[in-house]
Amino acid sequence: MGNEETATASGPALFQVCAQVEIRNVLARIAHASDEGSLDEYGACFTEDARWEMPGLVVRHGRTQICQAGAERRASAIAGPGTHTRHLISTTAVTVQGDEAVAESCWQFYVGTGERPVPASMGTYRDTLRRTDEGWQVAERIVRPG
Structure with a gap:
């Protein structure tokens, strides 16, 4: 029964699965770029008008x-290549609703x-993403320590 449902999945169900995989990859790219990648790679994961918030830090x-902010963390040796x-x-x-x-x-x-x-x-991260011409990108990231 489960295999039959999977084999015939198409349309909206297939869109949901593809979007979820793409979004998980965006989140992974942010983490990888934070530790070892370039700031260009990091920035490409966010929309031009994105918002990033963490308690105790400037929004x-x-x-x-x-x-x-990523460059500041690198300059302070908090995170980034070589740290x-x-x-x-x-x-x-992941919950997807349209774009x-x-x-x-x-x-x-x-x-x-x-x-x-x-x-x-x-x-925890609460990321709101938007599908753009460049693919899925984070439009808002709310970081909550604890």
Whole structure:
């Protein structure tokens, strides 16, 4: 029964599955770019008018400000290439409605990954995504530690 349903999935169901996979890949690319990629790779995951929010930090508006925040974290050796840090994302649930979606994920942030990884923080992401000409991109990221 389950295989038969899967084999005949088309139309809206197939769109949902494809969108969910694409969205999970966007979230993974953000994590990879945060640790080892370029700021251009990082920024490409966000819409031009994106919003990034985390308690205790300045809310960033737009791709340029979001990339500037990434550059600041790199300059402070908090994260980025050479810092031996790692962002892990898990238990992601994606809800797609047309060209918009919400993804809720848990994250863990490790330091010292070059020798002996140590968990430094964890929390949740609530990402609102939009399908654009460039594919799915994050329009809003709300980061909640804890």
